[in-house]
């Protein structure tokens with residue numbers, strides 16, 4: 001779009017030049033049109049920018065002080081970065097193509113080729129007897145063809161039309177010449193034929209008399225097959241194709257231009273109307289994975305998003321199914337740089353490579369794991385640690401399946417503690433929940449909401465505990481102040497990954513009574529969870545500010561957006577102004593189930609088709625995950641049939657309990673007295689605690705024990721104890737500076 005400042009600048013510069021030359025006011029419209037013409041992307045190169053657009057002469061040449069002057073300096077062409085500058089900014093294409101660099105892709109491609117030929121060989125081997133029988137049946141006709149052909153050759157039948165033409169012209173000299181040539185040729189060919197016959201018959205006789213049976217059989221078969229082959233009919237081949245390869249039409253520049261011309265974008269149509277291309281190819285059209293890739297610049301002012309918006313028309317212009325046509329913008333390029341990838345097959349129906357984790361293998365959540373494929377069939381990976389993610393889509397597009405897939409991946413890391421909430425209540429998350437989850441609930445009834453609320457509160461406590469543990473760790477063990485795979489392995493620290501998945505999260509965030517608390521805790525988990533090893537994954541079918549509070553959607557670092565209906569939902573899931581940048585999940589078709597835009601931590605949006613794992617598949621993966629946990633002794637909570645109340649490890653608040661047993665008038669109390677009272681209060685948790693255990697439990701909560709002196713029976717005794725004011729201060733800090741006293 002032309003900026004109004006451009007006109008002002010143009011006007012000012014024209015005025016300045018006129019003042020220099022004492023000229024009059026210039027027709028700005030004409031100057032503008034001259035400028036626009038020189039700015040047309042498809043203008044032929046080589047035209048002199050300083051020349052008058054009408055006379056072809058430059059203003060200086062004409063000597064007319066009122067002549068219009070062009071505002072671009074003649075040196076404008078040379079301006080801009082020099083050769084080195086351009087080299088620095090140049091984009092280098094890969095020397096080795098991506099598919100050759102990836103061993104997984106190479107293996108997949110080799111596997112496909114091997115399977116293709118194995119199939120062909122098997123197909124033909126099974127049909128060999130049929131082929132032999134058909135060739136034998138065709139052998140007599142082949143023999144007749146062979147004999148007839150030989151006779152015609154000996155009799156020089158190919159020269160006959162020429163001789164007959166000489167007869168018709170009554171050209172005696174020519175006819176005599178041709179006849180003599182024919183007689184000579186027939187004599188020679190007869191000799192060759194007779195010789196060949198004797199050699200053939202002699203060989204046959206020799207084989208009959210001298211050769212072993214197998215050689216006789218092979219020779220006779222070979223002759224019969226050869227005669228059968230000679231007797232084949234053009235319209236009925238003996239050998240049929242074992243594999244019908246899909247015929248993908250080659251993408252040519254003409255097809256691309258035709259398709260772009262059919263979009264109804266005025267700038268392209270105008271350029272094409274004037275006989276120009278309306279698109280400037282910047283690289284040859286090449287094969288790229290199972291499809292074609294075209295790349296180039298759209299006319300000035302036309303953006304890639306204009307094309308993406310009309311993807312269905314583009315598909316019509318290319319005469320390809322919608323699922324094959326993927327126009328994309330290139331990050332860090334100008335907005336008119338289009339990459340058009342046209343697949344051989346529809347992405348939603350094309351055959352996907354087998355997901356390696358489907359049948360075996362485990363996961364380290366701190367490392368990338370493949371969870372889907374892009375348009376080109378290449379694996380796309382996600383690292384589930386250090387993220388908070390949101391999944392959004394209209395109903396029935398595969399949102400729950402995607403969430404379940406991510407949770408299954410998490411389940412395959414035995415260290416991960418899963419909290420799964422299926423607020424839709426249809427049991428889609430049950431395979432994971434029942435097999436491995438520490439906490440799991442389905443449905444939106446009061447019981448499930450209470451359960452979730454209790455768990456969220458406990459998770460907030462856990463988050464706080466973790467931040468303190470991380471803070472108390474020495475720098476060399478925890479150099480980045482975040483949980484690492486090594487720290488997660490140390491069970492004593494309790495920093496294992498926690499993955500929370502909530503399907504239809506709007507049920508929590510719109511709950512009439514608890515919505516604020518859910519929102520507050522979830523926002524905290526999204527902001528501080530990733531560094532402490534807590535991952536929150538939220539899925540919703542109604543991504544708006546109520547269903548997905550902005551504090552959460554703005555801070556999520558991973559986003560998965562399946563088909564949505566409008567810009568608002570699109571940007572809600574994919575981030576502000578994603579729609580404007582051309583990242584539009586609105587373009588997905590209804591049949592594009594599981595296909596989504598994925599924006600990972602700091603990476604550009606990619607189109608991904610997630611791996612399809614159905615219910616039974618999910619069951620078997622979850623069973624595998626359960627087994628691994630059982631072996632490692634890491635199965636806990638819901639998966640063991642435990643209810644949260646009976647699980648003492650997270651269901652208590654030590655600081656609050658101390659306040660409960662130490663009245664305000666007792667400012668300092670010995671630890672042994674505190675643990676005795678605590679054991680009375682909550683024996684299932686505190687029974688067996690001693691002073692040291694209390695000190696160890698208080699340390700991550702930011703409280704240390706102090707020396708407390710007492711005079712007992714006239715004797716002064718010093719022992720470790722707690723200072724009540726420290727406990728109230730810790731609670732105040734923990735609860736956001738609220739007064740806990």
Ligand SMILES: Nc1ncnc2c1ncn2[C@@H]1O[C@H](COP(=O)(O)OP(=O)(O)OP(=O)(O)O)[C@@H](O)[C@H]1O
Nearest residue numbers: 394395396397398399400401541593594610611612
């Ligand atoms: N990756 C995939 N590939 C192919 N088909 C898929 C994929 N994921 C999901 N589907 C299909 O899409 C259907 C809908 O999936 P799912 O139940 O996850 O949708 P949803 O968006 O969660 O719907 P709702 O909003 O009603 O819960 C599934 O029944 C499944 O057959």
